[in-house]
Amino acid sequence: KNEVEQSxxxxxxxEGEFITINCSYSVGISALHWLQxxxxxxxxxxxxxxxxxxxxxxxxxxxxxxxKHSSLHITASHPRDSAVYICAVPFSSNTGKLIFGQGTTxxxxx
Amino acid sequence: ETGVTxxxxxxxxxxxxxxxxxxxxxxxxxxxxxxxxxxxQGPQFIFQYYREEENGRGNFPPRxxxxxxxxxxxxxxxxxLELDDSALYLCASSYRGDYGYTFxxxxxxxxx
Numbered sequence: 001k002n003e004v005e006q007s008x009x010x011x012x013x014x015e016g017e018f019i020t021i022n023c024s025y026s027v028g029i030s031a032l033h034w035l036q037x038x039x040x041x042x043x044x045x046x047x048x049x050x051x052x053x054x055x056x057x058x059x060x061x062x063x064x065x066x067x068k069h070s071s072l073h074i075t076a077s078h079p080r081d082s083a084v085y086i087c088a089v090p091f092s093s094n095t096g097k098l099i100f101g102q103g104t105t106x107x108x109x110x
Numbered sequence: 111e112t113g114v115t116x117x118x119x120x121x122x123x124x125x126x127x128x129x130x131x132x133x134x135x136x137x138x139x140x141x142x143x144x145x146x147x148x149x150x151q152g153p154q155f156i157f158q159y160y161r162e163e164e165n166g167r168g169n170f171p172p173r174x175x176x177x178x179x180x181x182x183x184x185x186x187x188x189x190x191l192e193l194d195d196s197a198l199y200l201c202a203s204s205y206r207g208d209y210g211y212t213f214x215x216x217x218x219x220x221x222x
Contacts, residue, residue: 033211042116042215043153043200071144086152096210097166098202100152 003027004089006101013108019074021104023087032070033098034061035086043086046072076106114203114216116214123221128189131219135203136212141165143186143211144176147198159184191221 004025013019023032031050035043047054047061049070054061058077063070074081082104091097115134123129126147141160145153155168159178172188180201188195198218202211 035213040218042198043202043210043213047214048210091155097155097158097168098145098153099155102152 002071002102004087004088004099004101006085006104009102011104011106012078013106014110015078015110017077017108018105019077019081019108021072021087021106023070023072023101025068025070025087025089025099025101027089027091027099031090032063033088034070034072035088037084037086037103039083046085074106079108079110084108088099114201114212114214115197116201116217118217119215123191123219125191125193125221127191127221128187129191129202129219131186131188131199131217133184133201133203133214135184139203139205139212141204142178142180143184143202143204144184144186145200145202146170146195147200147216148194149197149198153200156186163167180200188219193221195219196221 007022034047036046037043049061049063058075060073069107084105086100086103088098088100114136117132143158144156146156156170156174157181158165159201162178175187178184184194200216202213204211
């Protein structure tokens, strides 16, 4: 069992749909990152959250620390949202070691 | 506020050669972490440098080594390159390795 698991692994949506990506983790401290990676590109940090909910534009991230579960929601999805979305959890404080999920590949069709 | 810059963006090397990849940290950050991302896989932690010393290492052989400079920029050196070293190498800077990471765009290394 992976320490950080995401679902689904692949997701195809029509433009305008509401999208949810889930992340469950069994290790790490009380914080989680949601990251975005475009094909061939580097990683962009979307959110870092340790409790509750954060919102940025059409993106919403929630976390339940007790259940070690987080979700990333995209409202009114757009083709430019097509990317790989990755959740990552620090293995422990001050080591810099992030444990990454396997990623969710999202394709939004016009 | 500057981001994290990695150089070069792409690199092709021959098996057995040595390579040096570079990373500048974001202003105000003193910690740099390096990750290897093979095609189709998630990033794997290589090591972290905090205030010029290695502070945490993943499951990578000693031919992967690094440096951090007084301005907190960093280098990743790989000796005796193998074909399996072909990957995207990412660096991320943070303050003390806590939470707020900024990632670079990566260096795509191809070993032939």
